[in-house]
Amino acid sequence: MTIVKVDVFGLSLPLIEPFIVSYDQYVDMPVILVRIEMANGVFGWGEAVPDQHVTGETWHTVLQILEHELAPIVIGLNPFQIEFIHQKMNEKILGNPSAKAAIDCALYDLMGKITNQPVYQLIGGKARPYLTVPQVISIKSPNEMAEDACRIVNEGFSTIKIKVGTDAATDIERIRAVRNAIPNEIKLRVDANQGWDRISAISVIENTKDCLVDWYEQPVLATDIISLKEIRRVSHAKIMIDEGICSTHELLNVIQNRSADMVNIKLMKAGGIYPALAIASIAEAAGMPCQVGSMVESAIGTMAGAHLAISRTIIQSNELVGPLMLSRDVDSVLFKGDVLQFKELPGLGVQVDEMLVAELATYQKTIT
CATH class of the missing domain: 3.20.20.120 (Enolase-like C-terminal domain)
Structure with missing residues (x-):
């Protein structure tokens, strides 16, 4: 029960209207999606939405950190090793919480699918x-x-x-x-x-x-x-x-x-x-x-x-x-x-439209 592949996608999702807060405004929302796949073909999805004013990360830095630092850590590991994986990520690099969140959420999605249970x-x-x-x-x-x-x-x-x-x-x-x-x-x-x-x-x-x-x-x-x-x-x-x-x-x-x-x-x-x-x-x-x-x-x-x-x-x-x-x-x-509403499906309960991801992605890397 090991992880064999991590896909990293960078894309922007359109907002209905501009979102304005005290420190910035957004006309769309730059996000990074992570797809972690097991040797048996089961996969889980995670997401990073960095905010340079809050997490100290940008869209570009998260893509690089995931590709070069964090995604390689999980290859060959069991997704249930959540404590160990967080320990290894924290040893590898300080901070970068949204990048780590993308890995974490994909692991929980995987764990839920493997056990046929919602994450909660x-x-x-x-x-x-x-x-x-x-x-x-x-x-x-x-x-x-x-x-x-x-x-x-x-x-x-x-x-x-x-x-x-x-x-x-x-x-x-x-x-x-x-x-x-x-x-x-x-x-x-x-x-x-x-x-x-x-x-x-x-x-x-x-x-x-x-x-x-x-x-x-x-x-x-x-x-x-x-x-x-x-x-x-x-x-x-x-x-x-x-x-x-x-x-x-x-x-x-x-x-x-x-x-x-x-x-x-x-x-x-x-x-x-x-x-x-x-x-x-x-x-x-x-x-x-x-x-x-x-x-x-x-x-x-x-x-x-x-x-x-x-x-x-x-x-x-x-x-x-x-x-x-x-x-x-x-x-x-x-x-x-x-x-x-919870859909009561295994994992996060999200059925990702991979065609939409492919359409909107301006960055994609596969780590094996």
């Missing part, structure tokens, strides 16, 4: 019956964001997350416009993506106290956990850390400093499902609720996150929104209203 059954089973997914609104004018919010509510979504992180005054207008446009029972979450400093963050949070915001996410720079602690101390609402947590070591530092109420786990930051489980366990020990976030992944990364999210009680929310933002995807992800 391999990591604890369903901790809840279903997952509800929000819709995310990127940075626009306050009026445009309010219009988007109305449309989303009419489409049946019960939770909205808005991107902010420009100047404080306009961000206050954005939050107010969206809250005024939707019923109070619709949950509202705010993500600054590191866009504020400490004073601006406190000002925005104080001036939107009546807007019923569930939590404010990553208000300041990822490394500034001291400011995050001060913001949390004076905030009426919960503070979530996202870009500031990529590993268990960083989470321990945040817990010790009491800098956040919640943590956003992303497979692309953590290095895949296996290390994400460790982050969730440490957060659980500290009583810190978790969310499984997204880098706007395709069906592959989205369903990998979904299997993780449904398997742990401490993971209380998710933002598995990639398929809702893409105009073309490698497989369909089914939603019933705002509930994500």
Whole structure:
């Protein structure tokens, strides 16, 4: 039961509309897909969606790291050697979490197919019956964001997350416009993506106290956990850390400093499902609720996150929104209203359209 081949594909998936956050904007989503094949022909799919502002990787660097450093490691190994493979990847190269996530997710897809089980059954089973997914609104004018919010509510979504992180005054207008446009029972979450400093963050949070915001996410720079602690101390609402947590070591530092109420786990930051489980366990020990976030992944990364999210009680929310933002995807992800549907197939449950991958790929390498 050994791995004999790894295929690496680089492509861009088109977005329905540009996605704008505080530090960048995207007209399409560059992704890297990995296909790991066994000697008996069984194969698994994984995905990397790097973000140079968060993971320190680019599309080009991930392609090179996978081809020359990480993919060769798994040749000849058993896909169930997940601990050993992560150890070897970490010994080979520091960081590069989304590249490692692509390998990790493909291994879990393989393990599920070999055992004829969905991945969630391999990591604890369903901790809840279903997952509800929000819709995310990127940075626009306050009026445009309010219009988007109305449309989303009419489409049946019960939770909205808005991107902010420009100047404080306009961000206050954005939050107010969206809250005024939707019923109070619709949950509202705010993500600054590191866009504020400490004073601006406190000002925005104080001036939107009546807007019923569930939590404010990553208000300041990822490394500034001291400011995050001060913001949390004076905030009426919960503070979530996202870009500031990529590993268990960083989470321990945040817990010790009491800098956040919640943590956003992303497979692309953590290095895949296996290390994400460790982050969730440490957060659980500290009583810190978790969310499984997204880098706007395709069906592959989205369903990998979904299997993780449904398997742990401490993971209380998710933002598995990639398929809702893409105009073309490698497989369909089914939603019933705002509930994500599991296809109950082995592995990740994704049936990749390999013809679409071949059509869109501008880079392809095979490692044997």
